[in-house]
Amino acid sequence: QVQLVESGGGLVQAGGSLRLSCAASGRTVSVYAMGWFRQAPGKEREFVAGIMPNGAGTYYADSVKGRFTFSVDNAKNTIYLQMNSLKPGDTAVYYCASRRNTWSTSWGQYTNWGQGTQVTVSS
Numbered sequence: 343q344v345q346l347v348e349s350g351g352g353l354v355q356a357g358g359s360l361r362l363s364c365a366a367s368g369r370t371v372s373v374y375a376m377g378w379f380r381q382a383p384g385k386e387r388e389f390v391a392g393i394m395p396n397g398a399g400t401y402y403a404d405s406v407k408g409r410f411t412f413s414v415d416n417a418k419n420t421i422y423l424q425m426n427s428l429k430p431g432d433t434a435v436y437y438c439a440s441r442r443n444t445w446s447t448s449w450g451q452y453t454n455w456g457q458g459t460q461v462t463v464s465s
Contacts, residue, residue: 352461375440376393391403391412423438
């Protein structure tokens, strides 16, 4: 199995940027479909972005399209979520996750999860 560790969260003002990292160990991340999810207090975990195995395609929730970018560094076995033009509504704990075959918007379809990293956007 792959182990995932997120980092890069923090406190930022609205309009600012953050880059989240998800370092993988145990398996090569490129063989998996990867997803970023987030969960705000009192809300369900929601899909943010997904990427196919080998970086064959990326997909974004409408709420982040044009602001967030998902990328993979195979040499570092790490995936990234570049977040620009952040809004207070983006405040949440962000998680990376992996699954076989293809990405999914359903968090229950993912088998491995990181511990999460807090992102707080102040107005």
